[in-house]
Amino acid sequence: MVAHLLKQNNPTAKILIADPKESFSKQGLFEEGWNDNYAGMIERIGPDFGGANVAVDPAAMTLSIDGDVMDVDVCNVIPAMKAGRIAELAGITDGNWAPVNAADMSSTMDDSIHVLGDAAAQGDMPKSGFSANSQAKVCANAVRGALTGSTVFPARFANTCWSLIDTDNGVKVGATYEATPEKIAKVDGFVSQTGESDDVRAATYQESIGWYDGIVADMFG
Numbered sequence: 001m002v003a004h005l006l007k008q009n010n011p012t013a014k015i016l017i018a019d020p021k022e023s024f025s026k027q028g029l030f031e032e033g034w035n036d037n038y039a040g041m042i043e044r045i046g047p048d049f050g051g052a053n054v055a056v057d058p059a060a061m062t063l064s065i066d067g068d069v070m071d072v073d074v075c076n077v078i079p080a081m082k083a084g085r086i087a088e089l090a091g092i093t094d095g096n097w098a099p100v101n102a103a104d105m106s107s108t109m110d111d112s113i114h115v116l117g118d119a120a121a122q123g124d125m126p127k128s129g130f131s132a133n134s135q136a137k138v139c140a141n142a143v144r145g146a147l148t149g150s151t152v153f154p155a156r157f158a159n160t161c162w163s164l165i166d167t168d169n170g171v172k173v174g175a176t177y178e179a180t181p182e183k184i185a186k187v188d189g190f191v192s193q194t195g196e197s198d199d200v201r202a203a204t205y206q207e208s209i210g211w212y213d214g215i216v217a218d219m220f221g
């Protein structure tokens with residue numbers, strides 16, 4: 001998205017991504033998209049080349065990657081993520097996240113507390129707004145059942161994450177999930193392919209708009 005903007009306003013700009021992780025979601029699709037649409041603009045430095053050894057000097061506006069110091073105009077630092085402090089204070093975290101029972105999203109450490117969305121260590125689902133919404137429905141169903149004795153349906157979860165590579169060029173990855181005693185477990189999934197036609201990519205983009213309208217209506221309608 002940043003490259004798309006810079007291509008129009010500052011086409012000689014460089015985007016450097018220092019990434020401590022070996023790989024990332026939809027990597028092949030993104031790398032194809034960078035080559036096809038933003039050739040020479042985006043460079044990702046993974047952990048093998050120092051992506052995990054980064055220091056930032058905000059006063060000097062410099063960045064050091066594995067000892068190489070460079071001037072930057074904008075630096076977006078994304079710290080390692082974890083559940084909010086309230087989860088730690090409640091004593092329901094194990095490491096960075098709060099483990100839950102997949103069937104009802106209750107904390108494994110205190111079943112009177114339910115945790116959903118990014119804070120939960122739930123198993124196979126990626127952390128996303130779609131996932132959080134899906135988990136909320138399972139949780140609400142279970143809580144209603146516990147309070148009123150109404151039928152609690154077996155937990156079913158779904159997620160799709162769309163990304164926009166360029167105008168009308170959407171890609172997606174998604175899956176369905178079920179609750180097992182150990183975790184939310186993946187049942188089956190799908191992912192966009194490299195080399196897809198413009199029509200398929202445009203349809204995927206339209207799908208993402210439909211999803212956004214749908215989830216906004218679902219949450220706030």
Ligand SMILES: Cc1cc2nc3c(=O)[nH]c(=O)nc-3n(C[C@H](O)[C@H](O)[C@H](O)COP(=O)(O)OP(=O)(O)OC[C@H]3O[C@@H](n4cnc5c(N)ncnc54)[C@H](O)[C@@H]3O)c2cc1C
Binds near residue numbers: 086117128131132
């Ligand atoms: C750049 C970016 C792009 C993304 N794109 C997508 C996308 O396209 N589709 C998608 O599905 N997901 C997307 N996500 C992921 C999505 O935003 C998160 O997974 C989702 O917001 C998680 O929801 P949540 O309610 O679990 O947590 P949050 O949205 O983080 O909400 C937690 C809230 O709790 C509040 N809070 C914390 N402590 C306290 C306290 N003590 N008292 C009161 N309030 C407190 C916080 O301020 C925050 O508002 C994206 C995320 C990022 C960063």
